[in-house]
Amino acid sequence: MKALEGVRILDFTHVQSGPTCTQLLAWFGADVIKVERPGVGDATRKQLVDVPGADSLYFTMLNHNKRSLTLNTKTPEGKGVLERLIRECDVLVENFAPGALDRMGFGWERVQELNPCMIMASVKGFGPGPYEDCKVYENVAQCAGGSASTTGFLDGPPLVTGAQIGDSGTGLHLALGIVTALYHREKSGRGQRILAPMQDGVLNLCRVKLRDQQRLAAGPLKEYSQYGENIPFGDATPRSGNDSGGGQPGRILKCKGWEEDPNAYTYFITQAAVWQKICDVIGKLEWKEDPDFTTPDARLPRLNEVFDAIEQWTMTKTKFEVMEICNPLDIPVGPILSMKELAEEPSLRETGTIVEVDHPERGKYLTVGCPVKLSDSPVDVARSPLLGEHTEEVLALLGYSEAEVASMREAGVI
Numbered sequence: 447m448k449a450l451e452g453v454r455i456l457d458f459t460h461v462q463s464g465p466t467c468t469q470l471l472a473w474f475g476a477d478v479i480k481v482e483r484p485g486v487g488d489a490t491r492k493q494l495v496d497v498p499g500a501d502s503l504y505f506t507m508l509n510h511n512k513r514s515l516t517l518n519t520k521t522p523e524g525k526g527v528l529e530r531l532i533r534e535c536d537v538l539v540e541n542f543a544p545g546a547l548d549r550m551g552f553g554w555e556r557v558q559e560l561n562p563c564m565i566m567a568s569v570k571g572f573g574p575g576p577y578e579d580c581k582v583y584e585n586v587a588q589c590a591g592g593s594a595s596t597t598g599f600l601d602g603p604p605l606v607t608g609a610q611i612g613d614s615g616t617g618l619h620l621a622l623g624i625v626t627a628l629y630h631r632e633k634s635g636r637g638q639r640i641l642a643p644m645q646d647g648v649l650n651l652c653r654v655k656l657r658d659q660q661r662l663a664a665g666p667l668k669e670y671s672q673y674g675e676n677i678p679f680g681d682a683t684p685r686s687g688n689d690s691g692g693g694q695p696g697r698i699l700k701c702k703g704w705e706e707d708p709n710a711y712t713y714f715i716t717q718a719a720v721w722q723k724i725c726d727v728i729g730k731l732e733w734k735e736d737p738d739f740t741t742p743d744a745r746l747p748r749l750n751e752v753f754d755a756i757e758q759w760t761m762t763k764t765k766f767e768v769m770e771i772c773n774p775l776d777i778p779v780g781p782i783l784s785m786k787e788l789a790e791e792p793s794l795r796e797t798g799t800i801v802e803v804d805h806p807e808r809g810k811y812l813t814v815g816c817p818v819k820l821s822d823s824p825v826d827v828a829r830s831p832l833l834g835e836h837t838e839e840v841l842a843l844l845g846y847s848e849a850e851v852a853s854m855r856e857a858g859v860i
């Protein structure tokens with residue numbers, strides 16, 4: 447039995463943030479019924495298409511292990527089906543634009559009337575406040591949540607990151623809220639409303655930058671490269687390139703082959719505890735006794751000199767050789783792995799972190815598996831549903847007769 451077996455989710459999500467959440471719940475064993483507009487479905491089905499006629503990777507990679515029900519929820523019959531679904535389900539998850547569910551006639555009050563045990567979980571761009579009515583996509587959230595202003599190099603513009611912290615990040619936050627509310631419902635017998643604003647999710651993930659904002663009042667941020675470069679700090683947390691975000695200075699350094707290979711780099715952390723070993727490895731034995739370098743504080747104004755010397759050494763090794771030499775010495779390093787290298791990495795296939803899935807329209811493709819491993823709830827990644835693939839099955843579950851289903855199909859309700 448899977449951890450969330452018996453939990454039924456009415457999945458009204460689309461694009462990325464909401465589907466990330468419901469896919470995770472499906473992986474943990476919940477029965478996720480995705481409601482989509484007849485003939486259209488989730489917009490991502492037909493976005494960034496690589497195999498003509500087939501559901502896109504964008505859609506398939508976010509909607510595994512779900513069932514798909516097509517339903518026009520703006521028709522009276524469609525609303526009737528939705529009411530039955532709300533009565534039958536434990537959780538309603540949605541990430542429509544602000545107000546869309548109210549306009550459909552299924553705001554929180556109505557949902558509670560239909561099912562007081564219902565947990566209703568929403569992703570929105572912003573929480574209550576000046577921007578609460580805005581539509582929001584990933585990069586807007588990264589910008590509004592503090593990530594963009596603190597990402598990139600000091601002399602360049604703000605940057606968005608490749609990690610989808612606004613969408614997938616908020617989906618993860620929402621999933622935690624849902625599981626927490628399910629646990630609470632066991633004791634209280636009542637559902638509750640959950641809101642996960644994307645701005646809040648991004649800011650939560652950027653908390654170290656809010657930490658640094660407050661530390662600025664006490665003086666320059668000495669672990670930032672700009673301190674050693676004598677560049678004055680302004681009044682907001684600056685962009686810090688590839689500087690480590692913590693108390694142990696680190697940088698991305700070139701490795702052998704960097705001239706040809708854009709990913710021939712390593713991340714190298716000069717953890718204080720292994721400083722002597724770092725000096726041995728890079729052949730800077732004199733730094734072991736030199737008061738300008740022996741302590742972490744002494745090194746802070748000299749980080750460029752330190753990392754230049756380490757880079758002279760890393761440039762003589764491949765990123766994997768750096769790993770092989772440093773790991774046994776407990777020197778924290780990490781190769782910059784390309785998506786190609788990750789896709790081909792056998793150990794990630796073995797753990798189910800990357801899985802190959804077969805799909806009737808597009809054939810075999812790779813996707814990420816569940817990033818959280820539960821010992822008693824192994825995850826089998828099943829392909830995403832075709833549009834409306836489970837409509838009849840779900841309507842039968844709700845008690846509709848074959849004749850009623852046929853009539854709804856005729857009328858374009860499903």
Ligand code: CAO
Nearest residue numbers: 461462482483518519541542543546549571581582583584
């Ligand atoms: N039957 C009938 N109508 C349906 C339906 C169904 N099964 N499913 C959705 N609809 C309707 C909605 O009710 C809404 O109608 P109204 O505008 O008339 O009320 C309409 O479809 C469009 O919904 P939407 O406004 O959410 O969709 P959009 O493509 O215009 O906006 C997005 C997309 C993502 C910007 C917006 O949904 C949003 O801001 N969501 C919250 C934040 C979020 O999750 N963003 C992350 C997205 S991933 O980057």
